[in-house]
Amino acid sequence: MANERNRVYAWEFPIRFTHWINVICIVALSVTGFYVGNPFMYAVSSKQYIMGWMRLIHFIAAYAFLMSMIIRIYWAFMGNKYACYTVWFPFSGKKLGEFFDALKFYLFLSKKPPYTVGHHALAGFTYLIVYLLFVFEIVSGFALYSVNHKGAIWQALGGWLVGIMALPIIRLYHDLVMYVLIAFTLIHVYFSWYSDSREKNGLMLSIFNGYKFITGKESDI
Numbered sequence: 001m002a003n004e005r006n007r008v009y010a011w012e013f014p015i016r017f018t019h020w021i022n023v024i025c026i027v028a029l030s031v032t033g034f035y036v037g038n039p040f041m042y043a044v045s046s047k048q049y050i051m052g053w054m055r056l057i058h059f060i061a062a063y064a065f066l067m068s069m070i071i072r073i074y075w076a077f078m079g080n081k082y083a084c085y086t087v088w089f090p091f092s093g094k095k096l097g098e099f100f101d102a103l104k105f106y107l108f109l110s111k112k113p114p115y116t117v118g119h120h121a122l123a124g125f126t127y128l129i130v131y132l133l134f135v136f137e138i139v140s141g142f143a144l145y146s147v148n149h150k151g152a153i154w155q156a157l158g159g160w161l162v163g164i165m166a167l168p169i170i171r172l173y174h175d176l177v178m179y180v181l182i183a184f185t186l187i188h189v190y191f192s193w194y195s196d197s198r199e200k201n202g203l204m205l206s207i208f209n210g211y212k213f214i215t216g217k218e219s220d221i
């Protein structure tokens with residue numbers, strides 16, 4: 001058939017699973033975190049427990065987010081080449097060329113999409129930054145938590161940060177990074193859709209079922 005194209009299993013289950021857990025966690029953490037910082041609803045009866053519920057959901061999502069991060073790091077060593085940690089460090093000469101080609105594409109300066117099965121250099125490096133921001137949110141969150149919860153586990157997960165950064169500064173950056181991640185989400189969804197419409201490789205569907213269609217032009221099949 002003229003239109004038939006091969007497909008490749010790019011995103012294994014742990015990648016898709018952690019991706020969607022991260023999405024749920026980012027939404028839950030942002031909504032509840034925003035409320036904890038700026039309560040926008042007030043209890044009108046002593047039976048209401050709004051702040052309590054918001055904090056509980058925030059902490060449950062924080063543990064889920066931490067587990068998701070641990071699974072993703074484990075899979076960076078155990079998964080296929082598209083999940084490998086090396087995609088986060090695209091610093092070879094060839095990869096730098098791919099990085100700037102992709103940048104031109106996303107800045108609408110070029111119409112040539114970056115054909116790859118896995119992440120192209122710009123995406124790989126962006127996800128390195130995003131994962132570092134995730135780690136910062138986890139560590140700074142547990143740093144704030146450790147102030148009222150004494151114990152070795154809270155100390156190890158974030159309490160140590162209080163020794164090197166003032167508490168109001170930790171809180172300020174914990175808030176600011178939330179806004180950076182919300183901005184990333186909007187840009188990320190828009191450009192995922194834009195890439196898909198240009199490359200016509202099923203990119204958007206691939207984060208649900210794992211498969212991407214290939215054209216034969218991909219550099220990393």
Ligand code: HEM
Nearest residue numbers: 015022023026119123127130181185188189192203204207
């Ligand atoms: C409806 C919402 C979303 C859609 C449709 C979506 C779509 C996608 C797609 C198609 C990919 C794989 C292709 C690529 O970009 O390289 C991907 C990867 C990724 N997305 Fe999203 N995304 C969404 C929300 C989010 C959110 C909220 C975050 C975090 C703030 C996020 C973080 C990531 C990361 C870190 C990867 C790399 C996966 C890995 O290698 O571990 N996404 N997303």
